[in-house]
Every structure is written in structure tokens, then in C-alpha cells.
Amino acid sequence: MARILAEQRDELRWGQTYTAADFGQRFIDNYGWVELFGTRGHYINDKVAAGFLVLGPGIEYPDHHHLAEEVYIPLTGGAAWRMGDAPFRERCGGEVIHHASNMKHAMRTGSEPLLALYLWRGGPLAAKSTVTGTIAGGKD
């Protein structure tokens, strides 16, 4: 799947919810999603959204939350995830990570990029998350 995504990357409609003002230019240069279905998807659906998130190496996606509940399935290993006030812990590719509505969560990549499948339901599907965390070291 990763190979197909990489090969077709120029044909896909990539999006970004944030701007450099949120997390800095380095984050923006290393972050994007492509929605398969949802209000912004290749297939329109206003109940459920799903797509792929990519984070480059050495990126922190700080604590954020949103009304929609969310399931992530990382397709690559090596990234650290946290939920609530728990410490970051590395999650394997293929794990199922559920974020309940308005549960804060964060991700941090190591030396490899993260590719993850996401699913959203039960809230505004194109809403920008509420960010409560900050990036260690600032926004560059």
C-alpha cells in the first residue's frame, strides 16, 4: 500500500489542515493527508471520513483533540503516540489506536516517516483540531 501511495503521490489530492503559523514551516514541509472518503474525500461521505496521514521523520504533532472520534492504524512502525496525559510510547504498524471524542493525543516520529490510516466519525469531519500542546524547541 505504501508503495502504491508513493508511486501515485502526484495524482492524489493532498491536504493540510494546519499552516506554518500553527506548528512552523518544518512541520508543514513534513505533513499531509489524502482523504479517500469524507467531506473532502475522493468519495463524498458526510458520516465517516478516512484517509492516510503522512508525517516525515523527526516531527512532533503536538497534543490536540477534536469532537469526532478517531481510529488510527499506523502502517509503519517506529512512531511514538500518546493519549491523554500518558507518556509517549512506540506503536507498531497494524495496531489499532482509538481516540474517543475530545481525547487529546499526540504523535512523534523518529528517524523514519509515519504513514497511518485514519478514520473519523461523529463530529464535523473537516474540523480543525483544537491544539493544546506545543512543539518542543518551538516552531523553528
Ligand SMILES: [Fe+2]
Ligand atoms: Fe486526531
